[in-house]
Each structure stands twice: as structure tokens, then as C-alpha cells.
Amino acid sequence: MDIQVTNNYKETQKIGERLAGIIKPPVILALLADLGGGKTTFTQGLAKGLGIKNIITSPTFVLEKIYNIPKKKYDLHHYDLYRIEPDDILIDEILENAKDNIVVIEWAEKIIDYLPKKNVIKIKFSITKDDKRKIKIS
Ligand code: ADP
Numbered sequence: 421m422d423i424q425v426t427n428n429y430k431e432t433q434k435i436g437e438r439l440a441g442i443i444k445p446p447v448i449l450a451l452l453a454d455l456g457g458g459k460t461t462f463t464q465g466l467a468k469g470l471g472i473k474n475i476i477t478s479p480t481f482v483l484e485k486i487y488n489i490p491k492k493k494y495d496l497h498h499y500d501l502y503r504i505e506p507d508d509i510l511i512d513e514i515l516e517n518a519k520d521n522i523v524v525i526e527w528a529e530k531i532i533d534y535l536p537k538k539n540v541i542k543i544k545f546s547i548t549k550d551d552k553r554k555i556k557i558s
């Protein structure tokens with residue numbers, strides 16, 4: 421368990437960027453937070469750390485976005501479950517993708533009970549004050 425406090429969005433992106441350097445498939449990053457907690461901001465840093473040049477936005481209306489990771493044989497799958505009630509088919513798809521890709525999930529609360537114990541990193545964002553966020557990684 422690791423708790424960090426960030427004072428602005430750039431510091432939150434840095435946490436994602438640093439984590440990018442130490443993860444590889446199979447892995448699920450389960451992002452837990454309220455709206456505006458910093459899940460997408462974190463994912464922007466993660467993508468940057470993976471060498472992805474695309475502009476990262478929440479896949480709220482498309483559910484999933486897939487980004488090619490330069491020089492790697494695996495991709496980054498970015499899910500946002502905000503607008504949906506995940507069914508078995510979607511959960512299976514996510515678990516299948518996580519076997520050989522990096523999967524990051526916004527609003528992972530919705531499927532947290534179905535995630536395996538192994539290869540899941542939970543990242544909880546709490547808004548403590550204005551631009552401050554407490555980020556708990558476990
Ligand atoms: P989420 O995806 O969790 O809904 P976003 O990352 O889209 O959240 O939005 C977070 C918002 O809060 C952004 O507008 C960002 O600039 C702002 N913000 C302010 N301080 C921070 C911080 N310390 N970490 C992350 N985001 C911050």
C-alpha cells in the first residue's frame with residue numbers, strides 16, 4: 421500500500437507516468453474515484469509513460485479506447501464504465517484483454533467484485549481540497 425498526495429494535475433500525471441515504467445501485461449489498473457477525482461488525468465500520464473502520443477480523453481461514450489504502445493507487442497485498453505452496467509460478456513472481455521495487454525478501467529467500482537486477486541492494481545483517488553488529491557495504490 422502506498423499513499424501519495426498530489427497538489428495539481430501534473431503531479432497526478434507524473435504518478436501515472438512513473439507507474440508505466442514498472443508494469444507489463446497481464447495487468448489491470450482499477451481506478452476508483454468520484455467524478456473529477458483524476459482518473460483520466462492519471463491515464464494521460466500513464467499513456468505518456470508508455471510512449472503513446474495520442475491525446476487521452478475519457479472513453480465515456482465509446483466505453484473502450486485502444487492505443488498502440490510503440491515498440492511493444494501489446495496495447496493499452498482504456499475503459500470507462502461510468503455510463504454502463506457491466507454484464508458478464510463485458511467482464512469476460514476485460515479479463516481476456518488483460519491477459520496480454522495493459523488494461524486501465526475508470527469507474528472500476530462497478531466490476532471490482534469480479535476482478536481476480538492477482539495482477540490487479542487498485543488506485544483510489546480522493547479529492548481532499550481544491551487541487552489536492554490523495555492517491556492510494558494497493
Ligand atoms: P475523472 O476522470 O476522475 O473524472 P479527470 O481526470 O477527468 O477526473 O478530471 C480531474 C480534474 O481535476 C481535471 O480538470 C484536473 O485538471 C483537475 N485537477 C486539479 N487538481 C488535480 C490533481 N491534483 N490531480 C488530478 N486532477 C486534478
Ligand code: MG
Pocket residue numbers: 459460461478500526
Ligand atoms: Mg474520466
